[in-house]
Amino acid sequence: MNIDKKITDDLAANDVSFVTTVPCKQLAGVIEEIDKRDGIYHIPSNKEDEGMGLCAGAWMGGKRPAIIMQNTAIGVTINTLATLIQYYRMPLPMLISYRGELREPIACQVEMAVHTKALLAQLNIPTYHFHHQADVEELDAILKYTFMCNKPVAILTDANFWGGYGDQ
Amino acid sequence: MIRSEILKEIAPILRDQLVVCNIGIPSQELHAIDDQPTNFYMLGTMGLASSIGLGLALSQPKPVIAIDGDGSVLTNLGTLPTIANNVADNYILLIVDNGSYGSTGDQPTYAGQKTSLTKMAEAAGCERVIECRAEDTGRVLQEALDAKQMTIIVSKCESGNAKMPPITMDPVVIRDRFMKAVQA
Numbered sequence: 405m406n407i408d409k410k411i412t413d414d415l416a417a418n419d420v421s422f423v424t425t426v427p428c429k430q431l432a433g434v435i436e437e438i439d440k441r442d443g444i445y446h447i448p449s450n451k452e453d454e455g456m457g458l459c460a461g462a463w464m465g466g467k468r469p470a471i472i473m474q475n476t477a478i479g480v481t482i483n484t485l486a487t488l489i490q491y492y493r494m495p496l497p498m499l500i501s502y503r504g505e506l507r508e509p510i511a512c513q514v515e516m517a518v519h520t521k522a523l524l525a526q527l528n529i530p531t532y533h534f535h536h537q538a539d540v541e542e543l544d545a546i547l548k549y550t551f552m553c554n555k556p557v558a559i560l561t562d563a564n565f566w567g568g569y570g571d572q
Numbered sequence: 573m574i575r576s577e578i579l580k581e582i583a584p585i586l587r588d589q590l591v592v593c594n595i596g597i598p599s600q601e602l603h604a605i606d607d608q609p610t611n612f613y614m615l616g617t618m619g620l621a622s623s624i625g626l627g628l629a630l631s632q633p634k635p636v637i638a639i640d641g642d643g644s645v646l647t648n649l650g651t652l653p654t655i656a657n658n659v660a661d662n663y664i665l666l667i668v669d670n671g672s673y674g675s676t677g678d679q680p681t682y683a684g685q686k687t688s689l690t691k692m693a694e695a696a697g698c699e700r701v702i703e704c705r706a707e708d709t710g711r712v713l714q715e716a717l718d719a720k721q722m723t724i725i726v727s728k729c730e731s732g733n734a735k736m737p738p739i740t741m742d743p744v745v746i747r748d749r750f751m752k753a754v755q756a
């Protein structure tokens with residue numbers, strides 16, 4: 405299975421047509437796939453809170469948005485999640501690379517990894533953790549759930565899910 | 573001229589357009605001057621009015637006017653390159669540049685000192701950037717609407733705030749009536 409393609413197919417099948425991204429090494433493939441799709445407007449943002457603003461506007465304009473970002477961005481976006489996305493009750497699927505987990509080569513990434521789930525739990529954000537490739541099967545249901553309840557929803561995707569970084 | 577005087581003057585132009593309005597006193601003033609379902613008031617999240625406005629403009633055909641402040645644009649400077657590189661000809665960003673953080677007591681911003689938001693928008697790649705005096709805002713805004721070209725307006729005005737009540741409308745109500753106006 406090509407996960408990048410599968411994720412993009414699920415987004416498209418759920419009418420997600422406005423996607424903002426800030427890259428992570430693990431997300432390179434899926435970003436490339438999204439960039440290629442005709443039915444998806446890909447708008448890279450310079451910071452993830454900016455991206456969430458774009459998504460809020462797109463949703464009010466009638467498009468289903470999504471953001472693709474690294475878990476370190478949870479630290480950047482807490483105010484925006486609380487005072488924009490949650491306060492005005494807007495749906496926002498967040499496909500998040502979960503850096504700093506098993507098979508992580510960069511020690512600094514662990515420093516935000518240890519806070520990631522705690523911060524999401526504190527914000528009452530429904531959170532799913534993809535650890536094995538097969539976990540991607542739930543993405544379709546998670547997207548439907550997100551647009552049913554109009555909440556931000558986190559999908560944490562760790563290094564094991566993406567196939568690691570090769571031999572280390 | 574201060575922000576509230578500009579808003580009073582341009583209210584007849586804003587009335588029929590989708591407007592995303594900056595956090596704090598700007599939204600309170602617009603709400604008090606001419607509340608409309610076509611107004612999206614930001615109650616928090618300083619900095620994102622221009623981003624919300626751009627996302628909205630890119631996602632539907634009606635004109636969108638984002639009313640932002642110099643301090644808020646400075647806090648989300650990344651917005652300028654994103655705007656420049658994702659051209660939406662139904663998008664107008666009106667920066668009310670009073671050279672201060674008005675809502676929090678008129679503390680000076682760098683935009684009132686050495687920094688030019690007009691030049692920063694140009695350097696970011698925005699093609700139609702117009703700096704004007706507060707008194708000319710209405711004319712420049714109407715011309716931008718008529719031009720049907722993405723425009724950044726930097727309206728240089730004085731610092732100062734009108735005393736208006738806080739907005740007590742529920743955020744979901746603001747958002748819901750706004751979305752209905754978008755679809756109407």
Ligand SMILES: Cc1ncc(C[n+]2csc(CCOP(=O)(O)OP(=O)(O)O)c2C)c(N)n1
Nearest residue numbers: 596598618641642643644672673674675676
């Ligand atoms: C993250 C964050 N920092 C600070 C504030 C406080 N704050 C609210 S409005 C504002 C001033 C905004 O200034 P500007 O965008 O220039 O608008 P003006 O009121 O001058 O029209 C500030 C600092 C905030 N709401 N959020």
Ligand SMILES: [Mg+2]
Nearest residue numbers: 641642643672
């Ligand atoms: Mg100001």
